[in-house]
Amino acid sequence: MTEPTLTTYEPVRMELPFVAVREQDIDDELRSMASRLPAYEDVCDVPARLNDKVVASVKLFENGALLPGFDGAERVMTLGDGFMPEPFTRGVVGMKAGDEREFSFELPSVGSEGLSTMRACVKVSAVRRRRDAVIDDAWVADHVKGASTVAELRETIRGRLAEQLVAERERRKRLLCSAELAGRLVGGVTEKDVARALGGVEKAFEEELSRRGQTVAEYLDEQGIDEGGLAARQQEQALQAVREGMAAELYGRHMGVQVDDADVDDMFPGKTPEQQAASRERFVRGGGDLGRMRHLAFCEKALDEACRRAIVTDRVSLPPRNPFRC
Numbered sequence: 001m002t003e004p005t006l007t008t009y010e011p012v013r014m015e016l017p018f019v020a021v022r023e024q025d026i027d028d029e030l031r032s033m034a035s036r037l038p039a040y041e042d043v044c045d046v047p048a049r050l051n052d053k054v055v056a057s058v059k060l061f062e063n064g065a066l067l068p069g070f071d072g073a074e075r076v077m078t079l080g081d082g083f084m085p086e087p088f089t090r091g092v093v094g095m096k097a098g099d100e101r102e103f104s105f106e107l108p109s110v111g112s113e114g115l116s117t118m119r120a121c122v123k124v125s126a127v128r129r130r131r132d133a134v135i136d137d138a139w140v141a142d143h144v145k146g147a148s149t150v151a152e153l154r155e156t157i158r159g160r161l162a163e164q165l166v167a168e169r170e171r172r173k174r175l176l177c178s179a180e181l182a183g184r185l186v187g188g189v190t191e192k193d194v195a196r197a198l199g200g201v202e203k204a205f206e207e208e209l210s211r212r213g214q215t216v217a218e219y220l221d222e223q224g225i226d227e228g229g230l231a232a233r234q235q236e237q238a239l240q241a242v243r244e245g246m247a248a249e250l251y252g253r254h255m256g257v258q259v260d261d262a263d264v265d266d267m268f269p270g271k272t273p274e275q276q277a278a279s280r281e282r283f284v285r286g287g288g289d290l291g292r293m294r295h296l297a298f299c300e301k302a303l304d305e306a307c308r309r310a311i312v313t314d315r316v317s318l319p320p321r322n323p324f325r326c
Contacts (some may be wrong), residue, residue: 002186002187002188003188003249004185004186004187004188004189004246005185005186005187005188006181006184006185006186006247006250006251006254007012007184007186008184008253009254009255011305011306011309011310011311011317012181012308012310012315013177013179013309013311013312014173014176014177014311014312015312015314015315016169016172016173016176016312016313016314016315017161017165017167017169017314017315018314018315018316019162019166019169020165021158021161023163023167023208026154026157026158026161029157029161030135030153030157031155033097033133033135034132034133034134034135034174035132037116037133037143038051038129038130038131038132038133039130039131039132039134040129040130040131041128041129042097042126042127042128043127043128043129044095044097045096045097046096046127047093047094047095047096047127047130048092048094048095048096048124048127049079049093049094050079050080050089050093051078051079051080051130051199052078052079052127052128052129052130053073053076053077053078053079053127053128053129053130054076054077054078054079054092054095054124054126054127054128055074055076055124055125055126055127055203056074056075056077056092056095056122056123056124057072057073057074057075057122057123057125058070058072058073058075058077058121058122058124058154059071059072059116059120059121059122060088060119060120060121060235061118061119061120061121062117063117064119069325072121074125077092078244079092079093083263084225085107085118087105087106087107087118087122088105090105091103091105091120091122092122092124094292094312095122095124095127096125096127097125097126097127098124098125099123099124100121100122100124101120101121101122101123102119102120102121103119103120103122104117104118104119104120105118105120106118113324118144119299125227135150135153136150137149137150138282140152140153141152144156157191157202161271162242170307173307173310173312174307175301176301177306177307177310178244178247178248178303178306179240179244180246181244181247181251181303181306182243182244182246182247184247185243185246185247186210188246189239189242189243189246193242193246194235194239194242195238197239197241197242197245198234198235198238199239200238200241200242201237202234203236205234216230245299248296248299248300248302248303248306249298249299249302251302251303251305251306252298252299252301252302255302257298257301257302257305259294259297259298259301263297263298263301264290264294264297265277265280265299266297266299266300267293267296267300268280268283268293270307280293286291
């Protein structure tokens with residue numbers, strides 16, 4: 001078998017999108033905030049409909065007995081939010097401010113079989129209709145922690161979006177570096193290595209299905225492949241994982257990368273070094289292979305070095321050219 005090596009250890013070259021937050025992106029965030037935190041305004045002589053807030057005095061009787069908590073005290077309800085039974089909501093829909101209505105409906109009895117007869121006495125004092133909030137300085141001061149004006153809020157959003165774009169750019173950079181190093185690998189990959197990696201790929205696939213609440217059949221249907229296609233895809237992923245790991249190891253050796261206990265601890269969950277060290281101890285007590293974790297830490301640090309040395313060209317998206325201008 002050919003001794004594994006990389007064809008070159010020169011820096012990886014790539015193009016990545018230039019990080020820039022557009023004013024349009026901030027406007028979209030503001031519109032989203034206005035939708036998520038709506039305002040409600042009273043509407044006069046207008047029938048209540050689903051999603052309206054209704055201020056009403058409500059009495060509810062079950063088989064003739066007044067229900068605790070529904071003794072006529074005024075309450076605010078959002079029609080259709082699921083808090084009140086659907087038959088009750090249907091009875092209130094269409095009422096206007098000042099209307100009184102009495103109606104009956106049936107519900108399954110609690111703690112016994114059969115149905116209970118419910119009687120509702122409702123007096124509506126206000127109907128409030130949802131509208132998107134108008135984001136002005138007063139709204140920001142009332143609803144946004146850490147900002148008191150629209151200008152301050154826009155700068156806060158700009159900073160948050162910029163952080164997200166930088167994080168995504170770094171993630172993309174890391175993926176491209178790993179893939180490029182793997183593409184430089186010559187020799188060294190064995191069927192045993194791929195079979196070992198395949199187990200990890202299959203486990204990750206099962207965990208992803210569980211997270212998404214999907215069955216294998218549903219996933220295959222979504223992807224438009226059969227079981228043979230899935231097996232081929234996982235085999236390809238396992239091979240790529242082996243190549244990327246082997247390439248990172250070779251690159252790290254060539255660059256003289258060193259790892260210490262702190263680097264190994266970074267491979268374990270925890271917000272503080274103490275928590276990470278505790279996670280590491282639990283891993284060891286549970287029979288975990290600390291040598292394997294040190295190897296993974298070495299590969300991660302090697303990839304850090306490849307990313308640090310990478311030569312990145314910014315890709316700027318230009319607006320479409322106007323064909324009517326010279």
